[in-house]
Amino acid sequence: MKKILTSSVVAGLLASSAFAHFQMLYTPESALEKGTNLNLKLVFTHPFADEHTMDMGLQEDKSRANVVDFYVVHKEKKTDLKDKLKEIKFKGSHNEGIGYEAAYQARGMGDHVFALTPAPYFEANEGSYIQQITKAVVNVAGLPTNWDAELGLKAEIVPLTKPYSIWAGSTFTGIVKSEGKPVPFAEIEVEYLNHDIDVKKNMTNKTANVEAPQDSFVTLGIKADANGVFTFGIPKAGWWGFAALGVGPDNEYKGKELSQDAVIWVQAKDMK
Numbered sequence: 001m002k003k004i005l006t007s008s009v010v011a012g013l014l015a016s017s018a019f020a021h022f023q024m025l026y027t028p029e030s031a032l033e034k035g036t037n038l039n040l041k042l043v044f045t046h047p048f049a050d051e052h053t054m055d056m057g058l059q060e061d062k063s064r065a066n067v068v069d070f071y072v073v074h075k076e077k078k079t080d081l082k083d084k085l086k087e088i089k090f091k092g093s094h095n096e097g098i099g100y101e102a103a104y105q106a107r108g109m110g111d112h113v114f115a116l117t118p119a120p121y122f123e124a125n126e127g128s129y130i131q132q133i134t135k136a137v138v139n140v141a142g143l144p145t146n147w148d149a150e151l152g153l154k155a156e157i158v159p160l161t162k163p164y165s166i167w168a169g170s171t172f173t174g175i176v177k178s179e180g181k182p183v184p185f186a187e188i189e190v191e192y193l194n195h196d197i198d199v200k201k202n203m204t205n206k207t208a209n210v211e212a213p214q215d216s217f218v219t220l221g222i223k224a225d226a227n228g229v230f231t232f233g234i235p236k237a238g239w240w241g242f243a244a245l246g247v248g249p250d251n252e253y254k255g256k257e258l259s260q261d262a263v264i265w266v267q268a269k270d271m272k
């Protein structure tokens with residue numbers, strides 16, 4: 001059953017809808033020809049506008065809480081990656097924010113499903129916390145294994161389309177779940193990663209790839225159906241983020257309202 005957000009959280013979400021928060025779990029390529037060493041970037045930002053980069057885990061008292069959980073699943077084997085995390089400063093177009101990077105050896109053929117549970121982030125403008133439980137999938141050598149695995153996260157988008165083999169102009173379909181149960185009519189924000197990322201310098205390119213004709217095109221809004229399923233047409237190659245808002249069971253953190261969101265990132269390619 002879908003959780004009903006309180007009026008103050010909804011008002012905050014609407015007020016900031018043109019610049020949606022997205023927890024990123026970034027690597028340049030999701031479909032690899034052969035195994036390689038990945039350098040993953042964990043950054044909390046606004047991927048289309050890139051006008052502000054947040055400090056991950058920021059608390060109301062300005063302290064920072066550590067990442068709750070970070071792991072990868074490959075062929076049903078789960079590997080904890082929390083000890084691989086290294087704090088970084090990531091420079092967006094207008095400011096720096098504290099995030100993380102992690103090294104991972106994606107050597108085995110098949111799907112490597114990453115899952116990140118960050119600490120809740122205090123959004124002062126809304127007076128509430130945001131926690132975005134985030135997934136991304138990297139494939140090696142084209143062999144499909146566990147890309148559609150359900151990981152049992154509190155808030156989760158389970159892909160029904162391979163998230164690493166999508167042609168630009170086709171679609172992506174997923175199902176929104178809360179503790180394993182579909183969330184009817186879940187509200188989903190969609191954003192395009194609009195600035196190229198320099199992984200060596202931990203920064204974005206200030207030049208945007210596309211310009212929005214109006215603010216409503218910055219963060220696109222869709223809804224799941226009665227079974228929690230949604231489909232989105234991918235108009236352009238690149239990384240696309242999907243955030244199902246407030247679908248997790250937890251709605252309070254440290255006495256403040258909490259939006260516990262499910263996020264997944266998918267990558268589309270041009271057909272040439």
